[in-house]
């Protein structure tokens with residue numbers, strides 16, 4: 001696509017196009033652009049946010065193992081990632097509850113995702129809350145198998161306007177997919193997991209505390225965000241139906 005534009009507009013445009021590619025770090029096979037520094041390898045576990053300390057990991061492991069026993073029937077904190085689940089925070093700023101909550105719905109350990117993606121002066125910023133081999137608590141019915149990524153946005157409309165945030169999310173998802181050999185089919189939106197649970201609360205995604213039917217509650221991050229992410233990652237652009 002870029003090639004067409006170049007031939008139509010001439011050499012100067014090509015120089016600008018290549019420069020843009022270098023800046024954005026797109027390592028397309030069509031360019032000689034260098035590899036973008038890995039978000040995963042440069043990520044460090046957050047120590048604190050604005051003086052609010054991140055979680056004590058030993059405490060989290062103990063509590064999430066007990067949670068796992070109640071919800072998934074196995075007492076373990078260890079995670080082997082098999083899926084990636086995207087969320088938005090429904091907040092304007094960094095969601096402190098992800099590092100300071102001690103319970104949620106009267107149950108420890110509180111809520112925490114693996115990552116929070118925010119935007120600072122037009123740049124996407126990656127905060128890592130938990131190690132990737134430790135179970136998070138962000139995706140009811142799927143914590144046992146998934147990496148959870150929270151995106152700072154008020155709602156789907158707000159998120160769709162945040163180009164730098166979306167670019168960072170897509171780059172991070174691509175890296176997590178590569179590291180754990182997770183196919184695009186296993187990159188989900190939170191609301192899609194809820195839809196799976198509603199269809200079968202004791203299927204591939206499940207929770208032992210669900211009795212009877214499950215009523216979906218989540219709308220994040222929304223079908224247009226998921227279509228955008230999937231398209232960028234090389235899949236078909238499709239809209240979540242909630243019926244699959």
Ligand SMILES: [Zn+2]
Pocket residue numbers: 086087088138190218220
């Ligand atoms: Zn969510």
